[in-house]
Amino acid sequence: MKVLLTGAGGQIGHDLIGALVAAGHQVVATDVQPRPASHANAGGAWAQLDVTDAAATESAFMEHRPQLVFHLAAILSARGEREPGLAYAVNQTGTWNVLEAARKAGTERLIFTSTIAVFGPVPGQGPGGTPGLPDPTPDDVPLLPSTMYGVTKVSGELLCAYYAKKYNLDCRGVRFPGLISAAMPGGGSSDYALFMYVDGVRVGRYESFARADTRIPLMYMPDGVRALLTLAMADRARLTRCIYNIAAFSPRADEIAASVTRALPGAKFTYVPEPVRQSILDSWPRALDDQTARRDWDWQPEYDLEAMTTDLIPKVRAMLARDPSLKAH
Template identity: 45%
Template sequence: MRRILVTGAAGQIGSELTPRLRELYGGENVVATFHIKKLGEDLLSSGPCEHLDVTDAKRLREIVEEYDIDSIFHLAAILSAKGEQKPQLAWHVNMSGLYNVLEVARELELRVFYPSSIAVFSPETPRDMTPQLTVMRPRTIYGVTKLAGELLCDYYHNRFGVDVRGVRYPGVISYKTPPGGGTTDYAVEMFYAAVKGEPYTCFVREDTVLPMIYMPDCIKAAIQLMEADAERLTRHADYNLASMSFSAGELAEEIRKHIPDFKVVYKPDYRQRIADTWPRSIDDSAARRDWGWKPSYGLAEMTRDMIENLRRRLEEGLL
């Protein structure tokens, strides 16, 4: 039995992870919390929902106590591209939010899931098959907060015994909720444009290769890690996680197998500089060894599934 609280439940990942958690553990046992962005109808009607600003420690604790929560999936954050526009906000939300979550977890013995990111890496990091332990000097405020967050999680584990687990997600691709301002958003935007029959102006160069993951695998990783036997885990909040890597041009080519006249022009903006500091591919052998991580989707399967689902959503008038 689990009693789960999800922060940032209305976001790209939360809007799909929360329904899956409700399926697994029962709707009434999973509290979806949201801030400015509203929850979808499916989440509002399938279990408890609460407004929560994660920088408000008092309100967080009230909700945890009211629902007798034992695990927090802490998704709320300001992402990389938006963070560069509002660095002070990114620091405040990402650091105070995590601190508040870890403090309530320490006091009430809760488990925590922390989604870190490939943004913790930097230009000095080896960019191919980036190792688990390597040089990390992130240049974005988002990367700085995600790396500081990993270290804070490790500290709470080592010093106070908090059971906190997390992965370094690559760019997440999905069709239900548009991404919230990250550097890998172009991959998702390309699909939306292609399915609507529109050309796409891509904000990174054609040869930009980044690691990506499809939403079903993203969700699988979070749940599998949180259900893993603690004794087998050799790391805490910083498991490298890989799924697929491709360039923006390769993605456009794959989409053209389904939508042949899809056109892309490449006009790199400030996000190119961010992409250039991140790895091209990731060594996730620790995750594979410790908790059996294995992704199900590659580029071809993901592209087929994205296009099928976005076409259906377009027909239903949801795009």
Template identity: 40%
Template sequence: MLSVRVCSPGSAASLRFCLGCTNKIPLMRESTRCMSWSPRQLRVQISNPPDTVKSEHPRVLITGGLGQLGVGLARLLRKQYGKNNVILSDIKKPSDEVYNSGPFVYADVLDYKNLQELVINNRITWLVHYSALLSAIGEANVALARRVNITGLHNVLDIALENRLRLFVPSTIGAFGPTSPRDPTPDLCIQRPRTIYGVSKVHAELIGEYFHHKYGLDFRCLRYPGIISADTEPGGGTTDYAVKIFHDAVNSKTFDCYLRPDTRLPMMHISDCHRATLEFLQAPAGQLTLRTYNIGAVSFTPEEVAAEIRSHIPELRVTYTLDAVRQSIADSWPRRFDDSNARRDWGWKPSFSLPELVSDMLRSVRAQREKES
């Protein structure tokens, strides 16, 4: 293997590539793991990124795939592009159901070489970067949050640039702070978050947009509201009360909330979240006036969602034991999102109102309970 470096004088862009290598790189299979030579890092400026997805299906790698969002998005992508074109990854062991549903690999976002191998060996064209420590967990371990949320992001950005990938990195309502307009919060405004999670997401938004404008990286970012899903356990976020209340309502008919009853936050059913992500990834680049968009759906308080649940479970009892850390975080976040730019540019429109969200969540939680019994 011969390594050659080509670099224009005075340019930050450089290219390294291999000549004379006749080894064929195996494609990722559901029941195999790939081993091959690791290419050296390359840095190229993308002068003319494609405006639309190529006619062939994208090859997608999802990092942090065993969190709240990865498995569901993989299911949606596989339905559209084929099972073997979407690879889930994480540092945890997947369930048998997840492992058998399509390709899964171990991937640590702090291991640059491993990520590079996965992208090249599997001909990845889209990278969805879900690996992150959420708000409350991040505050409990700031050093780890810095490594995962910032160093991991830098690894992903470099690999996406080097391999001309379409890169999706989610942001959050936590990217705003107490000095941001809260009701509604626009796409462009003051952002001064007070959590390491929020700071890392503002960093992701800005450096991703910088890579786009300077190098042509096809960087895309959505600011998610609180995501409501019955498929996974709460992961340490401030909005997770809005997931746990459904499980407790079905199982014990009692719920202790760590936020004040009047704490309004933007929320979204996970199906809307997955659909928004897919539609945004598919949107032609020429339609996008921004690289980071708010997306909204519903906005409610703990007492409002509890009242809606009582229309199905009248005996639900809710108490409030405030968590000072999470309450202070929630008080610095948007109450509602202004997502008019997403609606205008690429046609975003949510499907679930609060009554529809509550009905679907209760149905899903009850189905899970019956399956487990």
């Protein structure tokens, strides 16, 4: 299949390009930045594309005529709060540009990468009738995000449903939990989890910007990539919705620290909550209900927290050894 990725230079693109190439697809990876050194061996072709540029996006889609598109380009939650205008331009206008280009180029299917950040406290849904979210949070609750990232991702979900209905562009997507892999993260609020591994390995300690009792849904990247590929190939007739919750595990921050410490005895973790990112984390679901994805396209995660820790620590070591600039902190 001819496959085009936007925002392929990031954390997900790194693993997704390799998986698509290995599966025999003809891949064009695009990003606003040149191919990062970390992606040098991923395979496929590389083209520079800024999705905020409507004309350039249309012309890239007309040139490559992809049958399948993975739309990854985005500004993530923490950076989006620092630069809301940029987040709006990339996530909102950029998604519109990509959908328009896909429609005009005759793309059959587009995979959208949404997020748990579409959720936010709903009046009366928390404990004792306070604002909050059901635990676990199902697919369909009022979407009241508290960040520009979440606002633009809700809009992206709605645009996907609109293009599916109005133009028969087969848009489907997942709401990802915080994703963890051996790559430096891109400015998300779930970055504390990965830094427990990275700093645990490189300096034997980490001061978390999230409280010890912070609990959000997380997922190991191999499961995230498998989810994207499985949903992309799923039988349309079985799908009952456009965008699906998917879940793997929901540890507290101190449970992640305990898991890392079992693998790296002596590593020390402290907790100094940083107000902006902590309030974003507190507005998200503690766990997701993903039974519709399990039913419609047989979604099932393979990694729990302990399996992830066992697999990830050697990979973080290898990442730090490959790139000496990451060793200093």
